[in-house]
Amino acid sequence: MSALLEVDGISVSFDGFKAINGLSFSIGAAELRAVIGPNGAGKTTFMDIVTGKTRPDEGRVLWGETSISLLKLNEAQIARAGIGRKFQRPTVFEDQSVADNLTMALRANRGPFAVLFWKPSRDTARRVAELADEVGLADQTDRRAGELSHGQKQWLEIGMLLAQEPRLLLVDEPAAGMTLAEREQTTTLLKRLAQTRAVVVVEHDMDFVRRLDCKVTVLHQGAVLAEGSLDHVTRNPDVIEVYLGR
Structure with missing residues (x-):
């Protein structure tokens, strides 16, 4: 099976510091992957490169x-190509309802005339209802987004990304600040999403990673240190020394 995303030998330096150092990574079209590593391992820079925010000094990113080549596209073109990124802090329109947030996120013609004369259709309402149901907010659609719990805001933002119909989701520390029940529901959601698209979860919480029950990539000093099941990588002496032992 060919990879949906293939990162090949990328390196990038900031003021002489090599944030990414010959990193290679690939993921299939319907796969869940956890990316872990100590602070400064290059996890954020890796996502920045995939989404076009940062350009590597060398290497290839194929999609x-x-x-x-994603390196020939800008951030907006990469998003339209099917790569969605969710940052750690949820960014939703707090004064708007859940349904309105999802409606605004839908793929549509964004030209000035299309926006000016836009009216919600039956298809729009149906798609919004499907998205709300998919992220566990079917009974919250009329609620103002600002009234949601932290976990529910995270799910709403995932729903807004899904509205763009991405083939790859990059999700940064989704479990942070969630209750135990919300974490369990988030685990279920991410595993279900990975049945039909690629999902990369960057996470520090090892218990949450274990719940995901997926292949794990460990980064250290901007390169892949180990890869495999969580049990496999946590038995690796190098991983124990640089990450788990601290």
């Missing part, structure tokens, strides 16, 4: 069945 899709036709191996398009």
Whole structure:
């Protein structure tokens, strides 16, 4: 099976510091992957490169069945190509309802005339209801987003990303600040989403990673230190020394 995303030998330096150092990574079209590593391992920079926020000094980032170079695209083009990123802090329109947040996120013609004369259709309402149901907010659609719990805001933002119909989701520390019940529901959601798309979860919480029950990539000093099941990587002496032992 060919990879949906293939990162090949990327390196990038900031003021002489090598944040990413010959990193290679690939993920299939329907796969869940956890990325872990100590602070400064390069996790955020890796996501910045994939989404076009940072340009590597060397290496390749290839996307899709036709191996398009993401390095030739800007951030907006990469998002339209099917890569969605969720940051750690949820960014939703707090004064708008859950349904309105999801409606605004839907893929649509964003030209000035299309926006000016836009009216919600039956298809729009149906798709919004589907998205709300998919992220566990079916009974919250009329609620103002600012009234939601932290976990519910995280799910709403995931729903807003799903509205863009991404093929790859990059999710940064989704478990942070969640209750135990919310964490369990988030685990279920991410595992279900990975049945039909690629999902990369960057996470520090090892208990949450264990619940995901997926392949784990360990980064250290901007490169892949180990890869495999959580049990496999946590038995690796190098991983124990640089990450788990601290």
